[in-house]
Amino acid sequence: MALNLSIAQMLAQLEAKVALHRERKNFHADQEAIHREQTALHTSELDNALARLEAFRSAAEAAGELLEDAKLAALPPAQPDLDDADLIRKRSLSRMVARVVEGIPADQTFGAHAVTRQIQERWGAKLRRRPDPRSVAAGPTREASPPPSAAGP
Secondary structure, eight states: OGGOOOOOHHHHHHHHHHHHHHHHHHHHHHHHHHHHHHHHOOOOOOOHHHHHHHHHHHHHHHHHHHHHHHHHHSSSOOOTTTOOOOHHHOOOOOOOOOHHHHTTTTTTTOOOHHHHHHHHHHHHGGGGOOOOOHHHSSOOOOOOOOOOOOOOO
């Protein structure tokens, strides 16, 4: 097919091809420079984000350990009662909640999750299933002490 073209046509096509490839080469060289700049930018941002992520993870772990230590210190250690077998046989969640609440000092605050954790630690191996904190929250609680009287002089 190329034999049917005149020399002028072949020269015109070759010049067009050279112009096209020259333009594409320049375009991609510009793109390469842009991509190099973007790569450098994202590399520095990635390094910065990784450093902050690692610092945040270590701070979160330290805070978690501190809170776990505080939780363990806040609740008294579980002590098996003499009538635990009777409690398990009757399977009364409210009795278990009452027993745990009795063992918590009066000036200490507690929540359903803490009481549930104590029940699980004391009687968990003997229970059919884990108690639900929502059920524990509905159980008996410590009666609030009356507010101090505002009697004046």
